[in-house]
Amino acid sequence: MREHSTTHLNPRSPLVLDTRDLPRSAGAMREVVRVVPAPEDLGLELIGVPAGADLSLRLQMTSVSEGVYVSGEVSGPLVGECSRCLREINDTLDVNIAELYAYAHSTTDETTDEDEVGRMQGDLIDLEPTLRDAAVLALPANPLCREDCPGLCVECGEPWDTLPADHSHQAVDPRWAKLNDLTR
Numbered sequence: 001m002r003e004h005s006t007t008h009l010n011p012r013s014p015l016v017l018d019t020r021d022l023p024r025s026a027g028a029m030r031e032v033v034r035v036v037p038a039p040e041d042l043g044l045e046l047i048g049v050p051a052g053a054d055l056s057l058r059l060q061m062t063s064v065s066e067g068v069y070v071s072g073e074v075s076g077p078l079v080g081e082c083s084r085c086l087r088e089i090n091d092t093l094d095v096n097i098a099e100l101y102a103y104a105h106s107t108t109d110e111t112t113d114e115d116e117v118g119r120m121q122g123d124l125i126d127l128e129p130t131l132r133d134a135a136v137l138a139l140p141a142n143p144l145c146r147e148d149c150p151g152l153c154v155e156c157g158e159p160w161d162t163l164p165a166d167h168s169h170q171a172v173d174p175r176w177a178k179l180n181d182l183t184r
């Protein structure tokens with residue numbers, strides 16, 4: 001028998017699902033609809049859900065022969081920084097969860113690795129690792145404020161969006177500058 005990592009889950013922790021009122025007969029279902037505070041660092045370096053922001057869980061727990069299947073949606077606010085112009089991005093994270101959590105000592109538990117299939121910890125399910133994986137997959141490593149963001153002027157570092165169309169840093173020859181003054 002394999003050793004299991006025994007992290008002790010707190011049933012009252014926001015991203016821990018308690019299956020005690022879910023009958024273990026295959027096909028039994030329970031809805032989990034709740035709003036919980038987002039954990040720290042949910043997302044990537046440039047974009048993510050701020051810690052403590054409202055995460056909406058709309059999930060279904062279904063008993064299957066080997067464990068509990070959790071499916072549904074998690075959504076929450078996203079805050080990030082445009083990788084081109086560095087301005088703030090405000091968006092919404094919407095991810096789908098579809099994960100089997102195997103009962104301890106079920107055939108699935110004995111024949112799969114923990115990184116392939118989730119594990120029940122007693123009657124509890126830790127949703128956090130699944131949610132983190134889903135968020136990381138859904139988020140862009142280089143977020144943009146919009147698809148065609150023109151970025152920053154390399155000369156002055158101002159966002160092109162805020163600069164006039166004829167903005168340029170052409171070094172003006174001082175002799176021509178004088179001429180320009182005359183013709184003005």
Ligand SMILES: [Zn+2]
Nearest residue numbers: 082085145149
């Ligand atoms: Zn941008």
Ligand SMILES: [Zn+2]
Nearest residue numbers: 153155156157
């Ligand atoms: Zn410039």
